[in-house]
Amino acid sequence: MPIVNHFIEIETKQGINIHNITLQIQELIESTSIKNGQALVFSRHTTTALAINEYEERLLQDVKVYLHKLAPESDRYLHNDLHLRENIPPDEPMNAHSHLMAMTLSTSEVIPIVDGKLALGTYQSVLFFELDGPRKRTIFCQISGES
Numbered sequence: 675m676p677i678v679n680h681f682i683e684i685e686t687k688q689g690i691n692i693h694n695i696t697l698q699i700q701e702l703i704e705s706t707s708i709k710n711g712q713a714l715v716f717s718r719h720t721t722t723a724l725a726i727n728e729y730e731e732r733l734l735q736d737v738k739v740y741l742h743k744l745a746p747e748s749d750r751y752l753h754n755d756l757h758l759r760e761n762i763p764p765d766e767p768m769n770a771h772s773h774l775m776a777m778t779l780s781t782s783e784v785i786p787i788v789d790g791k792l793a794l795g796t797y798q799s800v801l802f803f804e805l806d807g808p809r810k811r812t813i814f815c816q817i818s819g820e821s
Contacts, residue, residue: 675820678706682813686804690738690775693802694729695813699785700792702815709790711819716782718814721772721806723779729799741805745774772806779803787819 680702684693699713717724727733751770756762783800786793794800802813 675711675818676706676708677816677818678702678708680815680817682815684802684804684811684813686807686809686811688808690741691804691807692729692734692737693804694799695802696729696792696794696799699800699815703787703790703792703817706817707821708787708817708819709821711787711817713785713787713792714782714814714816714818715785715800716814716816717802718812719809721769721776721804722811723776723781723803723805724783724813725779725801725803726783726785726794726798727801728797729801730797741775741778744778745771747771767806769806775805776803787817 682695682698682702684695686693695715699715703713715724749771751768753770753773754768756766756768785800792800802811804811
């Protein structure tokens with residue numbers, strides 16, 4: 675069974691932003707000979723996440739409000755006591771809220787591939803969540819299966 679590894683790079687904006695990466699994953703699949711199998715999509719950062727859901731503007735705004743309620747940036751977090759932490763870079767942000775948001779979501783998704791296409795439902799998209807932007811982010815995509 676062939677296994678093909680790819681990276682998707684995204685430049686994100688300030689704060690929480692949600693990117694639809696479905697098309698990029700589908701294009702990676704089409705660049706392989708794999709017709710049936712699966713695509714593993716993995717976020718390589720502790721303040722980002724992945725989910726499969728609807729990519730609709732009003733829902734995306736609801737998601738952002740929901741995440742801010744779960745972990746308000748203004749709350750007190752021990753992780754943000756930068757002066758008490760060891761070996762942190764000088765540009766380390768106070769981003770405990772972003773870590774907590776990421777932990778409530780997921781770092782990976784596995785999507786079936788059928789006849790060379792992602793087997794997503796009608797309203798499903800693969801969404802990448804930036805929770806601590808702006809940053810340059812890398813998403814790992816491993817496509818495996820049979821031709």
